[in-house]
Amino acid sequence: MTTVDIYLQLLDRQVLDRDGRLVCKVDDLELQPGPDGVPVVTAILVGPRALGPRLGGRPGRWMNALASRLAATPGDDPPRIPFGAVTAVHSAVDVDRTRDELAVDPLEGWVERHIIGRLPGSGHAGG
Amino acid sequence: MRWLPAVLAIAALTGCVGPAPTTGEYEEKAAHTAADALSQLQTARLAVGNAGRMPASYLETVLVDAEEAFGSIESTFDSIQPPDDPRADRLRSDLDGLLSDGSDGMTQLRVLARRSDAAGLRSTAEQLVATADGLGRFAREHGS
Amino acid sequence: MKRVFGVALGILTAIGGFVDIGDLVANALVGARFGLTLAWATVLGVIGICVFAEMSGRVAAVAGRPTFDLVRERLGPRIGLANLAASLLVTLLTFSAEIGGVALALELATSVNYLLWVPVAGLAAWLVMWRVRFSVLENTAGLLGLTLVIFGVALWRLNPDWPQLLNQGISPGNPPGEGLPTYFYYAIALFGAAMTPYEVFFFSSGGVEERWTRKDVVTSRVNVFVGFPLGGLLSLAVAGCAAVVLLPQGITVDTLGQVGLPVAVAVGKLGLAVAILGFVAATFGAALETGLSCGYSVAQYFGWQWGKYVRPREAARFHLVVLVCLIVAVGTVLTTIDPITITEYSLVFSAVALPLTYLPILVIANDPDYLGARVNGRVANLFGTLFLVVILVASVAAIPPMLATRAGQ
Numbered sequence: 262m263t264t265v266d267i268y269l270q271l272l273d274r275q276v277l278d279r280d281g282r283l284v285c286k287v288d289d290l291e292l293q294p295g296p297d298g299v300p301v302v303t304a305i306l307v308g309p310r311a312l313g314p315r316l317g318g319r320p321g322r323w324m325n326a327l328a329s330r331l332a333a334t335p336g337d338d339p340p341r342i343p344f345g346a347v348t349a350v351h352s353a354v355d356v357d358r359t360r361d362e363l364a365v366d367p368l369e370g371w372v373e374r375h376i377i378g379r380l381p382g383s384g385h386a387g388g
Numbered sequence: 389m390r391w392l393p394a395v396l397a398i399a400a401l402t403g404c405v406g407p408a409p410t411t412g413e414y415e416e417k418a419a420h421t422a423a424d425a426l427s428q429l430q431t432a433r434l435a436v437g438n439a440g441r442m443p444a445s446y447l448e449t450v451l452v453d454a455e456e457a458f459g460s461i462e463s464t465f466d467s468i469q470p471p472d473d474p475r476a477d478r479l480r481s482d483l484d485g486l487l488s489d490g491s492d493g494m495t496q497l498r499v500l501a502r503r504s505d506a507a508g509l510r511s512t513a514e515q516l517v518a519t520a521d522g523l524g525r526f527a528r529e530h531g532s
Numbered sequence: 533m534k535r536v537f538g539v540a541l542g543i544l545t546a547i548g549g550f551v552d553i554g555d556l557v558a559n560a561l562v563g564a565r566f567g568l569t570l571a572w573a574t575v576l577g578v579i580g581i582c583v584f585a586e587m588s589g590r591v592a593a594v595a596g597r598p599t600f601d602l603v604r605e606r607l608g609p610r611i612g613l614a615n616l617a618a619s620l621l622v623t624l625l626t627f628s629a630e631i632g633g634v635a636l637a638l639e640l641a642t643s644v645n646y647l648l649w650v651p652v653a654g655l656a657a658w659l660v661m662w663r664v665r666f667s668v669l670e671n672t673a674g675l676l677g678l679t680l681v682i683f684g685v686a687l688w689r690l691n692p693d694w695p696q697l698l699n700q701g702i703s704p705g706n707p708p709g710e711g712l713p714t715y716f717y718y719a720i721a722l723f724g725a726a727m728t729p730y731e732v733f734f735f736s737s738g739g740v741e742e743r744w745t746r747k748d749v750v751t752s753r754v755n756v757f758v759g760f761p762l763g764g765l766l767s768l769a770v771a772g773c774a775a776v777v778l779l780p781q782g783i784t785v786d787t788l789g790q791v792g793l794p795v796a797v798a799v800g801k802l803g804l805a806v807a808i809l810g811f812v813a814a815t816f817g818a819a820l821e822t823g824l825s826c827g828y829s830v831a832q833y834f835g836w837q838w839g840k841y842v843r844p845r846e847a848a849r850f851h852l853v854v855l856v857c858l859i860v861a862v863g864t865v866l867t868t869i870d871p872i873t874i875t876e877y878s879l880v881f882s883a884v885a886l887p888l889t890y891l892p893i894l895v896i897a898n899d900p901d902y903l904g905a906r907v908n909g910r911v912a913n914l915f916g917t918l919f920l921v922v923i924l925v926a927s928v929a930a931i932p933p934m935l936a937t938r939a940g941q
Contacts, residue, residue: 426782
């Protein structure tokens, strides 16, 4: 187990998947008491339902309202990445799964299927 | 006070022109108008003077823009209510004369440019020298 | 050899990419009204953008993190979101101005009303952002933008009284007939023209797009320290041409056509054609940069996949943001608000919004956690801090003169 400064080194950092693709930000963290009573980070929480409460105020309420509209079932917990999947914390956070396996971001898939994927040339190679 | 920035922004964007209450302020506005109008007139003259050195499309665009801007400067000035003072009336009629001469000349330039009438352009631009001098003198004499 | 070519290409694109609609308008406008008495503001802005871009280029190359990642990490989600809103608004305003600039330049070439060109320019910009490879996009726009060197040629052919021009440049002060608030209003506009926030979003994200590594720090530095000052010289040439040809005639600049007139006078038809090409390239290139920057900043704040190095469908929301911003920008210009007016406001708001992106970069550039041994040295920190002060002053001072002078009237 390693010790990092949650605020300075973990929260709001970019999460990268096994292929180096950008997955999400560390929007919030799930903490649970460890064996000796000291809280341990158990998961990265992702998406507007994780970020909304951290924003607070009006933008936070807006984001929560938006999130509950988009959620499959209202009151769902935010998508999570178990902290065991994290392999390194540097200027970004590496996890050993692919973006598709993590599936923390349903909206990206929706936009891809319904809007961007339908435009001609959306599948041509980048560069 | 949430609306205040919005109001300020709108006021700044529209640059609203109100009635000019004193003769001094009216004079200042008139001088400003003369300088702005002169800028457009000189743009047109400079473009016509170098008509052979630019594509026809460029000359035409510059002349159309200058003519439009000149027209809007003229109508903005005309919309100001002059104070009840013979001096203000004199300012108004002096400047109005120059503006309408300039405006006629600029329209003429645009028409001739569209017809590619080089000789006509030159002679019309020549005639506008007096108007330009007049506007310049007006701006200097009445400007602060 | 390949490396030399790469460095040369980088410098050339930095020069050609430096000038955009804001630089063209602000420099011509100021040159025609104040001569070169405001050259110091452009010089200050160029040094500022060098300091700023060097730091963000280094962070992008070493830590692999672009600007807006850092904004959120250092300012937190709440202030970061406010920052995103402000930056996006300014970038969007600049985007509109650039699209309008492309349309105005095409009007000069064809005498077809610019409003008819706006949708064309918008569609072309979208197609390029959607399909064309990043390096091709960046290099082509930058190289074509180099045609603006014609303003340097024009100034030289005008054969002005050089000592007098130089003397103006080194003796700041408002000329008779111009008030001090107006003078400072335009000083801030020039500063904002040289130091636009989008340039840094684009520069740092571009470094990630091109997969810069530690080895590229030197390349990035050369691009910045050689390319940007030379680009700044182009700006000064535009101002110089206006000062020599337009100022004595009493012409104040309010159209793009007036900006090009000195080139017609000095070089003639062919020169003017080159200048128009330069206008189109510079504004179109900047439209691409601002459009992508809108997508970069939003995607980087939320952690979405962004960039042109992946297939568009793999960065779906990034491309959606770019598309929506494009529609808004095109719509803004189609309201018939004069694009030159949009440009002037975008410059002042750029100056206002600058500290929001500058401060996080300065902090990260000092953080060994990100940069290891490549943290700011003493010189970088001296200039970094100096410019933090300048930027803060410009930001605070931007609005009062704008209101006092009714935007410089």
